[in-house]
Amino acid sequence: MKKIFPILPALSAILLIYASYQALKVAPTDALQGDVYRIIYYHVPSAWTAFLLFLINFVASITYLVWRNDKSDVLALVSAEVGVVFCTIVLVTGPIWARPVWGIWWAPGDIRLTSTLVLWLIYVSYLVLRKFSTSAQTQVMAAALAVFGALDVPLVYFSIWFFRTQHPQPVIGGGGSMDPRMLHTLLVSWLAFLLFAFLVCWSRYRLELLKRGVERAEAMESLVGAGAAATTSLPLGRSPR
Amino acid sequence: MNSLWAVTWATLVKDVRLEWRSKDALNSMLFFSLLVVVIFVFSFDPLAEESRHIVGGLVWIAFLFAAVVALNQTWARELRNQVLDAYRVSPAPATGLFIAKAVGNFIFVCVLEALMTPLFVIFYNLHVLGPAWQLVPIALLGTWALVVNGTFFAAMSLRTRNREIMLPLLLFPVSIPAVIGMVAGTTAILTGEDSAHFYLVLLLTYDVVFTTACLALFRTILHAE
Amino acid sequence: MWDSACASPSPVIETPVQSPILVSDVVKQFGRFAALRGVSAEFDAAKFHAILGDNGAGKTTLLRALAGLAQPTQGSITIFGSAPQDASRHIGYMAHPSLLYDEMSGIENLRYFARLYEIAGDERCRNVIAAVGLDPELTRPVGQYSQGMRQRMSLARAILHDPDLLLLDEPFSNVDVHSARAMVGLLKGMRDAGKTIFVVTHQAILLEGIADEFVWMQEGRIVDRTASAAQPARPQGKLL
Numbered sequence: 058m059k060k061i062f063p064i065l066p067a068l069s070a071i072l073l074i075y076a077s078y079q080a081l082k083v084a085p086t087d088a089l090q091g092d093v094y095r096i097i098y099y100h101v102p103s104a105w106t107a108f109l110l111f112l113i114n115f116v117a118s119i120t121y122l123v124w125r126n127d128k129s130d131v132l133a134l135v136s137a138e139v140g141v142v143f144c145t146i147v148l149v150t151g152p153i154w155a156r157p158v159w160g161i162w163w164a165p166g167d168i169r170l171t172s173t174l175v176l177w178l179i180y181v182s183y184l185v186l187r188k189f190s191t192s193a194q195t196q197v198m199a200a201a202l203a204v205f206g207a208l209d210v211p212l213v214y215f216s217i218w219f220f221r222t223q224h225p226q227p228v229i230g231g232g233g234s235m236d237p238r239m240l241h242t243l244l245v246s247w248l249a250f251l252l253f254a255f256l257v258c259w260s261r262y263r264l265e266l267l268k269r270g271v272e273r274a275e276a277m278e279s280l281v282g283a284g285a286a287a288t289t290s291l292p293l294g295r296s297p298r
Numbered sequence: 299m300n301s302l303w304a305v306t307w308a309t310l311v312k313d314v315r316l317e318w319r320s321k322d323a324l325n326s327m328l329f330f331s332l333l334v335v336v337i338f339v340f341s342f343d344p345l346a347e348e349s350r351h352i353v354g355g356l357v358w359i360a361f362l363f364a365a366v367v368a369l370n371q372t373w374a375r376e377l378r379n380q381v382l383d384a385y386r387v388s389p390a391p392a393t394g395l396f397i398a399k400a401v402g403n404f405i406f407v408c409v410l411e412a413l414m415t416p417l418f419v420i421f422y423n424l425h426v427l428g429p430a431w432q433l434v435p436i437a438l439l440g441t442w443a444l445v446v447n448g449t450f451f452a453a454m455s456l457r458t459r460n461r462e463i464m465l466p467l468l469l470f471p472v473s474i475p476a477v478i479g480m481v482a483g484t485t486a487i488l489t490g491e492d493s494a495h496f497y498l499v500l501l502l503t504y505d506v507v508f509t510t511a512c513l514a515l516f517r518t519i520l521h522a523e
Numbered sequence: 524m525w526d527s528a529c530a531s532p533s534p535v536i537e538t539p540v541q542s543p544i545l546v547s548d549v550v551k552q553f554g555r556f557a558a559l560r561g562v563s564a565e566f567d568a569a570k571f572h573a574i575l576g577d578n579g580a581g582k583t584t585l586l587r588a589l590a591g592l593a594q595p596t597q598g599s600i601t602i603f604g605s606a607p608q609d610a611s612r613h614i615g616y617m618a619h620p621s622l623l624y625d626e627m628s629g630i631e632n633l634r635y636f637a638r639l640y641e642i643a644g645d646e647r648c649r650n651v652i653a654a655v656g657l658d659p660e661l662t663r664p665v666g667q668y669s670q671g672m673r674q675r676m677s678l679a680r681a682i683l684h685d686p687d688l689l690l691l692d693e694p695f696s697n698v699d700v701h702s703a704r705a706m707v708g709l710l711k712g713m714r715d716a717g718k719t720i721f722v723v724t725h726q727a728i729l730l731e732g733i734a735d736e737f738v739w740m741q742e743g744r745i746v747d748r749t750a751s752a753a754q755p756a757r758p759q760g761k762l763l
Binding site: 301304305308309312315316319320375378379380381383384385386387388389390521523 | 592593594608616620624625626631635636638641664
């Protein structure tokens with residue numbers, strides 16, 4: 058598995074360049090929106106990737122709560138971190154697109170934009186908790202918060218959906234069928250983003266495991282001059298030296 | 299089951315007694331709530347018609363702030379002399395402690411709301427156009443929504459740096475659907491333009507879901523040292 | 524004033540067989556510091572164990588792990604055949620802070636904790652307060668007690684449910700010598716009644732001839748176990 062790691066950066070770079078070429082050159086211009094629509098090739102794949110990562114975070118958190126294995130926790134942490142980055146891209150590109158198309162930066166009643174914002178807030182608070190925790194069992198608290206966040210998502214969606222039905226909304230274009238070339242470009246972009254996300258997650262995952270290993274080793278060493286891992290200390294007459 | 303109620307009741311009585319003796323939270327909270335209302339009065343000076351549309355939001359923002367200050371006090375007295383450890387080493391169920399704290403906070407915040415509401419009515423010349431009785435279930439369900447998660451997250455933030463600022467950071471994002479329910483529901487009733495039924499259902503669902511989650515996970519959090 | 528008859532009043536919970544307390548390869552890590560670094564030991568039941576060592580040797584953490592308050596990062600602890608948290612009925616724990624509500628009187632405090640252990644009535648609360656040499660009728664809030672009185676009330680809280688395993692963290696600190704000796708006598712009585720006792724202390728000399736063994740800790744490990752409080756002969760021994 059580790060052998061293919063060096064190939065991945067090259068592969069994902071090629072794919073990202075190809076996807077950008079497709080998005081900016083090959084895909085046809087939208088009849089109504091003009092060239093500005095091309096931002097969806099970054100916006101939509103980022104959103105899908107972020108949602109997938111948050112789903113992974115939820116599953117890993119549940120797994121951690123049940124089995125208490127360190128690796129699930131690292132996976133949960135990593136997917137939340139990378140998910141927040143992609144979610145940020147969604148929240149930045151959304152208004153950039155909305156301004157020329159809808160005429161406003163932000164539609165408070167728009168269900169996708171608003172629920173994505175809430176999702177982003179929840180996962181930022183998740184990362185803040187992990188950062189500020191003084192507990193030796195931060196993982197447990199983070200996993201519990203992830204469960205709360207996941208339970209919140211349908212309620213957020215549901216509440217905004219109803220809220221929207223009572224308030225006038227900007228007319229959102231689309232709904233019709235998509236040009237096959239557009240769909241192709243969208244899928245290629247998503248694939249490129251997924252591969253890139255996977256690459257970042259994997260590096261981060263390995264880094265975090267190494268960091269925890271170092272931390273553990275450091276913890277066992279601190280205070281002790283020469284580390285002698287005395288696992289049995291019974292009935293030792295003398296200290297290991 | 300019997301023991302759960304005995305423990306819950308004993309803890310609740312103990313908390314009320316301690317609060318009564320020190321009156322720390324009570325006095326400061328009352329004054330704080332009054333200040334929030336007065337500040338709002340100076341910040342927004344609407345016509346009667348406008349005020350119906352914005353007071354739903356103002357009232358709940360005021361309650362939210364008051365609740366956060368109250369919730370931050372919840373666990374403070376359990377930290378002094380590390381009394382919480384005495385609970386943790388006992389065989390008493392963790393849920394008993396949680397229910398007692400949540401119910402205690404609920405009563406406390408409800409009392410504050412009952413005192414603040416007349417002030418809003420007076421200062422903003424409120425006249426309810428919808429079915430006014432529905433404000434009661436909205437207030438009760440909304441308050442429980444804030445308090446149940448707030449009690450849980452306050453327990454979580456015990457083991458963080460900057461304990462007091464951590465609570466709103468954890469509580470607010472998760473509370474957004476409940477806040478939408480409370481504010482939109484209250485506005486619907488005040489203006490009489492829409493039915494508040496959906497918001498009641500939303501708040502009820504929220505309460506059931508998160509009360510269950512809190513009860514299921516509190517033991518884990520209590521022992522996550 | 525120390526009523527020795529009350530030292531071990533009728534047991535609330537009977538344990539037929541007391542298997543030993545097993546600590547196997549316990550590590551407790553706090554970020555970049557490990558308070559326990561692979562502690563393995565078997566402690567006999569119905570014995571008096573004194574835990575000694577420098578500050579930061581891991582004594583308190585070991586005690587908290589035995590009480591089920593600190594979950595080991597690695598390794599396991601078995602108390603009378605079950606995990607510490609499942610054995611909580613059998614465990615009495617006295618920490619360095621008092622674990623009492625300052626605003627309530629001694630008896631009010633104990634009444635509350637009695638509910639947590641499903642002990643009905645006031646009698647047991649009064650008995651343990653008398654057993655530690657305090658007056659159950661005292662209405663003063665615990666916050667106004669002297670340090671020595673607070674320590675004793677804290678001990679009363681720990682033995683309220685007549686635990687089979689008693690874990691005490693520095694019970695004699697800031698207590699006058701007379702009271703400390705009386706506390707030791709009370710603990711000795713409990714040991715003789717079949718209770719297992721762990722005491723973390725700096726005043727090993729108080730326990731000489733009373734504790735069954737002295738467990739020496741250093742840098743998160745148990746380095747020695749001796750029968751006397753005399754410092755074990757080690758080249759770099761700097762304990763006590």
